[in-house]
Amino acid sequence: MDDSVNELIRVRLARVGRLVTIALIILTVLQVGLFLVLFAFVGAQAAADWLPELVLAILFTLLLGAIALYAVGQAQAAVQRDVSRAVGQELRELHSANDRAQSLQRMASTLSATLSFERVVEQSLDVCSLALEEMGIPRQSLVGAVFLYERGMLRPIARRRFLGNDSNQVIAGKEGVVGAALSQAEPVVTNNPPEDPELKVYEAFRECLTAVCVPLRAGFQLFGAMVIGADTAVHFERDHIDLFRSVGDQAVIALQNAQLYQRLEAEKQRLIEADEEARKELARDLHDGPTQSIAAIAMRMGFARTMIDQDPARAKEELLKVEALAKRTSAEIRGMLFTLRPLVLEAQGLGPAIDALLRRHSESDGIEMRLMGAENGSLLSKRAQVVAFAIVEEALNNARKYSRATLIEVRLWQTDGLFVAAVRDNGVGFDTYDINRDYSTRGSLGMVNMRERAERIDGSLRVESSPESGTTVTLVVPLDKHGADAEATAAEPAAEEPQPVDAAR
Template identity: 45%
Template structure:
């Protein structure tokens, strides 16, 4: 039992004794003055006799006033929570002295107030061992007896018999009350010990639960693998339920997460393969209620639930608990535990699963973030690798062959000079070599420009495309026309403009290399709060579905990169083409969602 609980118990005992003291004081007043008041009313008593009678009560009145002041002081201390350790001893001494005083001042051996001695005897029996109660009784009897005998000298021993009888009764009452008091105190102490042990057990259980939850949380947060987190939720839940003393083990458990529009079982224990393939809409029954209220729910007879009844294994279950997986206002799904035993999930089981699911949400979010970062890292590596391949391919198809041709022409010119033949032909060959070198230089500069167009960062997408087309016209005869709505690109941020530039570059490159087109048109415009970029050619076209089939297994990933970059800017890419009818690449980027434009 806690110290505060024990203190409150002693306070209640002291408060009860103080109230009983008031009752005894009222009894003393009634016994002492009632008979005298009746005599004064029924008989004629002269004034002198009245004064003498009242004077005889002055000692008792003084004792009553002192007793009232003393009891008020005790109750005042108790009211303010002050209970000195010496208070039981002091009150015992004062009660004993008051008892002796009342007995002596009210007739001594024949005093009717000898019953007042029962009060300190009983209070002593409640607070101290029985021997103390016996000693107090002996003190009261001996002091009152000596004082009464001294006041009534000459009395015969017969006159002392009533006092002796009362004294024996008091001594017997002291022994009995002391023994009973000891037994009561032992019983109370045993009860307090049992309560204390029960509270200690509760405290240890709470500590063990806290430790268990901490270990469970550590288990969940120890992995960043999405699938492992889902499995750990069920394993940790089962371990926690076993730790809490759940008797059965023939249970089922599952984690349901939202897919496109329904709930799917992503992890489970003790479910059949058929059950694992079932999907739920989450719009009725306990699943809908848990998702709507965001509270853990316990349901009896889950086999009658409109959605859970789809599971074959649920037909043998008598009770289930459904805990929503929720972070803020976003619902991820639910965790379901079910058992064939009725009334098995108690409040502590619900609280445990809520704690596990709250931690699981954090672990799932971390796992999702880690998975997204891993996928993004892999995508960036693939993009860089594809960029390297594209650069190597462009170098091989362009500048590398041109430089090889330059070397051959220089070698041929050297041979002409050595033979000193046809100087004019040598001059022409050197002029062709110079032209080829200049063309190669322009190709390399164009490649460097497409790798990092500085004008894109300083002047924007439209200016970068104009310069890109001008540089391209120096090395390629394919006519490219740019039609751009003024200031249309200014509504895009720099990152989006960079992504769009590379998509247009890839589309123009495909038209130059594969379309055999005679004209290419690039359009930039706004339509319904959407930025649209189009690249259209009048080339030979192709079957889009056939080309895109297993496209990612080819050596080039240009078209895949176009789609991925469109997703990065929150847009959509559409490629329309038919054999003999040209190709049109359309990129649509919503401005309202991404940039808050209205």
């Protein structure tokens, strides 16, 4: 207890003791004074008759004063004892709260310093051991695990005092304390872990007398659960449950960060692989197309040069073949440049760009291709037009390579605030279930790319096909987010934003 508090209590109660003493003295003086007045007015004989009563009154007053002073002394001791106990309890609670705050701070520091989810969940189990320590239970009594979903089952990824084959056991999270916590999205306590239908599969929890399960969730998404147990019967207070919940929230943040990092790394690797594949494909196209054609032009020019003097007519015929080959090579190179950077898309928009793409493929493949609703391409913002063009181009390439179609139609239209683009062919079709199930199947990676592109503009992609009935790929984009009007509205505040003024001028 603080010495200043103790001194304050002593001073205040000492003042009360002094007041009691003064009151006793005043009462005694009054009684003696009253006796002297009687002695002066009624005579010595009458005063002598009152003397025993006076002595008794004075003795009684002194007795009451002694009792009052004793009571003040006892009250002082009791107050000091109660205050000491209350202050000690408050100090212990403050110390515990400080330890919790420091542990959560260390956990937050770990969270900000690393993307390793394993380190964060290990730290979370350390923080939970504080709750047991506060109740006088050693940290070694903690039995805990953090479970995460893996293929629909909960697997322990961080463990404390797990025995034998416990680390390899998985549970469904449908029954017992774990099932209750996950279904209620709230921490749940059990005082009989050995009989819990799911926890009892772990030998470590069969030794526990108390356990609490904390769901790991963010919004409506469940990631798993954290189970904290002790081999001693304990009663978890609300503060302890709140601590466990806070630790679980931190663990979920770490998990989300780790998953986001993994997705970013996967996306980065996918982009690198796509770029490398595009480079390889361009190299193959250049080698198999323009490079071979240029070599053939050089050979034919050499042959024509030798034939000018010997057979001018044949040399002229050869030059005509060289001219045709050069034109064809030029068209191939323009097609490659169009694929790499469709300038018509930037200059004229989505409709003319798709029209140019269809005409180029129709001439090279001999497939009838049609475009309907080209004017609706201008409904999209510039960025959305680039994405939509890439999706239409990918769908056309799939149809050209695999459908064996004789007719391909591209249609653009608007309905209920949505922009819709559909690519339909009359080819052989395919089983969409098999394609989506196996990414290694022909053409499925292209569909994955199209869906990812559609998600970038908040759109959706639907593929409809069946064997011998053709294929339709439909892209739907919300115009309120990615329409040309939305783009213009978003640009207006930027245009009206006041320019900063240099105060030094």
